[in-house]
Amino acid sequence: MTTQLLTGATTLRRRAWWHTGAVLAVLLCAVYLVRSHWPLLATGAGKLAAADRGWLLAAAAATLATWACSALAQQGAVAEPLPGGRLVAAQFAAGAANHVLPAGLGAGAVSLRFLMRCGLPAGRSASALAVKATAGVVARAALIAPLAAACPGVLRAPHVPGTAVAVVLGAAVLVAVLLRGPLRSRCRHAVTEVLADIRAVHTRPHRAAALWGGSFAFAAAHSCVLIAVAQAVEMPLSPARVALLYLAASSAAALLPTPGGLGSLDGALAFALTATGAPASAAASVVLGYRLLTVWLPLVPGLLVLGVLIRRRAV
Template sequence: MTPEPCAATPTRRRAYWHTLLSVAVLIVAGYLARRHWPVLATGAARLAHADHGWLLVAATAVTATWVCAALAQQGAVPPSLPAGRLVAAQFAASAANHVLPAGLGASAVNWRFLVRSGLPASRAASALAVKAAAATAVRAVLITALALACPGVLRPPQVSGGRLALAAAVTVALVLALVPLWRRCRPALTGVLADVRTVHARPHRAAALWGGSLAFAGLHAVALIAVAQAVALPLPPARVALLYLAASSLAALLPTPGGLGSLDAALALALTATGAPAAAAASAVLGYRLLTVWLPLIPGLLVLAVLVRRRAL
């Protein structure tokens, strides 16, 4: 019997290219870290003498983000989910997200949790899409509002007429290339829109979805603001929040695990480009990443293992 072609080949191919790009980004990040090592060392020393009160505020904000992620995930599905396990799944998902590229870890953990909670596989995937769409919309609104409150911070690059025409041609080519993809994905998008209508037919679910998404993004910004205050970063809080939202949205385009390397570089560049000293910016980024990635990583992986063992995932 001739074996059938493996349907997972395109997925494996995408995972291969994601991994290759992740490795490339990490190599570049390592090169930049080695080149600017004196600045990083000074930033680490500055973080060691940071204000502990502000660091406690940052740690509290980071802890609350997992509750907000659980709230948003509950808002994306009509049936009620077990609250305790849902929060634990978000904590585990954040750890898995820093192991696999491009957010695949968090998506896999949440999808598996929803399926184990009784949702069909297609509905679980739609729930993740609904949550992601709400998070993207919330970030866009926050960036727009903060950009209006802090004029001149996000300045569009100066583009010549030739480059503008080239960008327009590339955009048109991309749109034309996406037309066949749109036709193939149309049934799935129809299902997502149906789930959006179902969720918004229940006001308490819609409030959880949008409120959790807003609080999640806002608390991450608060965490960076608190770390910036702890290391005496000379930038207004609103500007720090705007730079965080813009830099993290840009870093999400690169499929590194948890934005490792890409988010660090984007945040440091954004802070220094708006007037912060390099050592203070490095200290703020190191403190933020320590609280959001390195300290919760091992406990998160342990929670993930416990959830798998108890068949919650």
Template sequence: MTSPAHLAVCLGRRRACWHAGVLLAVLLGGLYLVRRHWPALENGAWRLAEADQGWLLAGAAAAVGTWAASALAQQGAVVRRLPGRRLVAAQFAASAANHLLPAGLGAAAVNLRFLMRCGLPAGRSASALAVKATAGATVRLVLIAVLGPACPGLLRLPRLTPTALAVTVGGLALLAALPASPWWGRCRRALSAVLTDIRTLHANPPRAAALWGGSAAFAALHCLVLIAVTRAVALPLPPLQVALLYLAASSAAALLPTPGGLGSLDAALALALTVSGAPTVAAASAVLGYRLLTVWVPLLPGLFVLGVLVRRKAL
């Protein structure tokens, strides 16, 4: 008879294999796109090297602000007061770890460990991460709904193909079958815990303001990073359109479990900018600049901070 521990190990291995397979497929697809569009990427890199340094510095300042906004949102998801400096440092480290593991697992693991080190039980810590993620997703949808009418015709709903219809029907059938699943009880208890935490947080106005304000600031600052880079490379798109395109592309890229959206976000963002009228070289420069400021420059310092937090047993 299979023991629960052995079953959990098997499920973990299957999940890891599935993530690794999807990650490998996305990376191979990304390499294919890089090879196919290498001239545009090379020209984009040269254009970025000659970009306006003032706008790039403004984008770097906005990128730094994203870690403070993430810390504010995380504090808003927890009633207990967290140590401010260590919280910001943990967000910086989490952003680096997020680019090493798929589907946001790196950032989730760092934040979960940090909250547990601050004295929160594992269940409460996981619930706080779920509350923060829910607030972030809700803010993105609200911003898209607000900016959409300001940029008419920029976003178009995809046509309902037979494949999309089949996927939708399959998803609805899966949801309908959930109550009969043995996992439904656990999912319901987890959802109940998250809803309880949300009600508790909204009974505390400062925490609710921190949660929603930090989530909104995080999304807005990422938009500002991309807007600053597009200004630096003289990309001919209005700032509101750039912000809306980033929100839509990043939301779509979140459906693919790649580390930090590697490959998926780059392709979605480049495609969105190009379809909206940006020259291919300018779009490639904007994506490269955005990645440079939000991923490659802070990656090594973030990993260093992660190591320091581990050594000091803050994680």
């Protein structure tokens, strides 16, 4: 038993080192890019300071809606009723935790603890998070499809070398070989539990409506934040194009394990906006405004709410 605990602790430490190293590497790249493009960022900040206040207030309102939408989707992912006020507070706190830990670990840990405090077993709590995450991915893809059709030529399939395809296929075969015995059984069991929870949710129409409505509304609310900031700085791109670029850039940035997409989302979003005709200064203003509203302003209040939830044993 002691040997198993020591092995588990060693594995967790090794994973923590890998995650920390990946985050530091991306953050160092982000610092380098900030230093390299500081005049452009300063111009963008000045442009944001002179932006239309009405549109910025609309962006702030859309930011507030993101936490309510996230709470709605989380409620839809479980059959049991959750306390509404604490659920919204937990989503707000989870967003803050997500910006200080890599790859969504902060948000996942806070949400998992909240569901367990509400009486759900650990396995079902993890399945509920997986159901919500799956619905979020599907909703994002479902929004990208019509927007891409409405804005032809904005998204282009990247050229993938044959070597990269071979490497990916080889990695997939290697993972399939390694996932055998007890590990494969655990993965199969986890997938079975998630599918069972998805079926259980869809036997209750009001829960399914909350899950899918909250997932679609969450992605749409974040898109609206970016659209409103773009309108505030008078960026010459249509709202549909801005929404499409945000959804595509945020989906790509999710592949990098940085806290809240710090650095990865900013770079992908700025590149996407400038590549489709936006001036570099306007793109910098939009990215800064989006980050200010969704990350930096709510960060300290979110951490304070997290502290209150921990003291009250709600998380």
